[in-house]
Amino acid sequence: MDTEPEPVRIVLVDDDQLVRMALRLIIDGEPDLTVVGEAADGDAAIAVVGKEEPDVVLMDVRMPGRDGLSATEEILARPPAPRVLVLTTFDSDELVLGALRTGALGFVLKDTPPPGILAAVRAVAAGEPALSPAATARLIAAATGPRSPDARRASRDAARRKLAALTEREVQTARAIADGLSNPEIAQRLHISVATVKAHTSGLFAKLAVENRVQIALLVRDADD
Template identity: 55%
Template sequence: MSASITVVLVDDDALVRTGLRLILGGAPDIDVVGEAGDGRAGVDLVTELAPDVVLMDIRMPRLDGLAATAELLAREAPPKVIVLTTFDTDDMVVEALRIGANGFLLKSTHPERLVESVRAVAAGEPRLSPSVTQQLIAQVAGAPRPDQGGTEQRREHALARLDSLTDREREVALAIGQGWSNAQIAARLYMGVPTVKAHVSRVLDKLGAGNRTQIALLVHDAGLTGETPTDPT
């Protein structure tokens, strides 16, 4: 049997931590190895336990989840970090993704989705919820969308970066912006999964992005989140 995915929970609400532990504890391949009630304690615990994945709340005492995430991801061998959030976290969600968080989940996420997301992130595929990601980015980012004015400079910069991609790479970037997994991209754009992974690697390299969440944010900045990827051939 393969080793379990080790997880640390960081949230100042003990009830939330208990619920997460119960949900994840039911998965045979996931092992919750520790939990902390604030960001500073969380960072210290991650240093001690070196888990594969950290579920990180945003609003916490001593050190908030945003600062804790930045501190963890700046390390030489960082864990995967999934930000836990609610709709009232505003632009902190987007900032967490810009820092390089491997994804985020609403605290109301269905248990099966939570378990599947932890597995995906541990496997190196940051998880963006197709039904929630764009809604959060567009509605709570604290700034108007490109088509609403006021972000033209950011839009032009994002479009210029996307222009460096080939047609196929651009379709893959748009698919990532929609929250599609590699398997979904392969099925909908008629490619093999290894080919998709190769395209994703090239897109990351060309855009100077650290992970898929940053690609999705670039697509958002370009005003292309409503554009559905299609097979260009």
Template identity: 60%
Template sequence: MTRLVIVDDDPMVRTGLRLILGGEPDLDLVGEAEDGRRAMEVIRALRPDVVLMDIRMPNQDGLITTELLLAQPDPPRVLVLTTFDADDMVLRALRLGADGFLLKDTPPPKMIEAVRTVAKGEPVLSPSVTRQVITAATGGRGPRRPQAQRELARLTEREREVAIEVARGSSNAEIAECLHMSVATVKANITRVFAKLGTDNRVQVAMKVRDAGLL
């Protein structure tokens, strides 16, 4: 059973998420908070596995709250919810170590799948968010193709295929199905891609794939 806490200053959003997630037998919505300060109290008391975190909130925003949470021992997974698919705060949350990013208008089945994926320790990146984060991070400039192509040339053909799927925002399970691999093999390939490209997360991989012109 995955224990969840929702953190959002909009009561309508919290209600919607409660309706979407509350009926799933493997998800237990144990608490809610309307801002970051209250969230810290709720999370310390309830110790959830996953926190659905809004970014823009009064008193203490989601960025500060995420940073404080992830500095603690054995922190929960943080799935950032954003209304904006091009938001510099999403980039900042990524650097802080958030486990995933979803738009608030993500269809309910995808929302449920994302929570389950993050709970298993796998990152989730909404394809729309991924594209906008890459564009924002590169300042809208043209791709740095020669350097990126040299870096991608270090990958095997299979690793390159996995990297491209990562750049498309696919989860490990989706990559496994698409490329006819086991999830364990996908994880092993992603680990090698990170090492060969000198990257720490999926968005960095996606940026290099984009720069190399492979999307």
């Protein structure tokens, strides 16, 4: 006799109680998702995650006390680590970038319609990135501010060495990701299937030692700098 899979267990982290309440209502209305804990700051988030061992954490980045970036770093360093989906209003690009660099799998805007939030949660729970192409472009722009010539040269050389180890098709995929294209758009540009795009992207994660698409995009931008 088949049994129903266990629902994805989620912890909500946001200092705004109304935001947490709205997210709980959205998530708990789905049979395959359930909220198992809440926290209003980074320290509380670490404690709740340690107690509940959720599958996914929806993490605000700007909170009183310990911020989401520091909390994400510590949470992901402790096994069994959940997957982290960053919550943002986009007034804190640098914090979002930092969270993604520490291994968060994606981000969602707080004003995203419920279907978009649910899709992002499910994607991250499945180990897939949930990154809006338009927002990805903004994050990349925020990350490529003024740097010294020596720093730019060092980043460029390191990025080019990494890209040189890729196949031609993997480089093309990486550049399409840097352009902010979704998987279907990459498939159309390269005349391949979406499944092949996903396979190339998985290969990029392994070969480049990155955790998400923003990290790939940043590396490509560094190589072209």
